[in-house]
C-alpha cells in the first residue's frame with residue numbers, strides 16, 4: 091500500500107507513518123513578526139522530522155469546537171509562506187489541512203503533497219479541484235460544523251454511520267476521477283462526537299482498516315483524552331500515546347500527533363506486534 095505523490099515521489103504505507111502537526115494559526119505562536127513566526131515554524135518542522143515524522147500537516151484554520159471561520163486571504167497568507175519554506179528545505183511529505191478549493195490549489199502549487207480536508211471535500215469546488223490536482227486526499231468525518239458540532243452530537247450507530255459516510259464520499263471521489271488508492275479515510279475524532287462516540291470509534295478502528303482504504307487517526311491531546319483522564323492539554327501525552335498505539339495496532343497507516351518523538355517509538359512497538367519486527 092502506497093500513496094503516489096507529485097514530482098515522482100511516493101509514501102509507503104506498509105508500516106504506520108507519523109504525521110506531525112504544524113499549526114500556523116496565530117494562537118499557536120508567541121507573538122512576533124511574520125518572519126519570526128516563519129522561523130519558528132521551520133524550526134518546529136526540522137525538530138519533528140528529526141524525531142521521525144514523515145508527514146507534516148500544515149493548517150491555517152483552527153477547527154477547534156467553537157472556532158469561527160477563517161477568510162480565504164487570511165488562510166493563504168498563513169500557510170503558503172510555510173509550505174514554500176518547508177519545500178525548499180526538506181524532502182518530507184507535506185499535507186495541507188484545508189477545506190477551501192483555492193487554498194488546495196495554491197498549497198499544492200507551493201509544494202504540498204496531500205490534501206487533508208476535515209470537511210471531506212464538501213465545500214464549493216473542493217471535489218473537482220482535488221481531482222484536478224491529482225494528489226492523495228484524506229476524507230474526514232465531521233457531524234455539523236466546528237462552531238456547533240460539540241453542542242449535542244447524536245447517532246443511532248456512530249461506527250456504522252461514520253463508516254457509511256466515508257465510503258460514500260470515497261465513491262464520490264472516485265466518480266470525480268480520484269483513484270481509490272489515493273483516498274485516505276478518517277473517522278474524525280472529536281468532530282461532532284461525545285466521549286462515548288470517540289471510544290466506540292477507536293474500538294472499531296479495525297472496521298475502518300478492513301475497508302481497504304488507508305486510515306488516518308488523529309486523537310493527539312484531544313478532549314477524548316482530557317475528559318476521560320480529567321487532565322489539561324499539557325498532561326495528555328500518555329493518553330495520546332495509548333491512542334496512537336491502539337490505532338496503529340489496529341492497522342491505521344497515518345497517525346496525526348503533536349508529540350512526534352514519543353509517538354514514533356510507541357507506533358514502532360505497535361507495528362512490530364502487528365506486522366513483525
Ligand SMILES: Cn1c(SCC(=O)Nc2ccccc2)nc2c(=O)[nH]c(N)nc21
Pocket residue numbers: 149153154187206207208228230276278279306307308309310311312313323346
Ligand atoms: C486538522 N485536523 C484536526 S484539528 C483538531 C485538533 O487537533 N484539535 C485539538 C488539538 C489539541 C488539543 C485539543 C484539540 N484534527 C484532525 C483529525 O483528527 N484528522 C485529520 N485528518 N485532520 C485533523
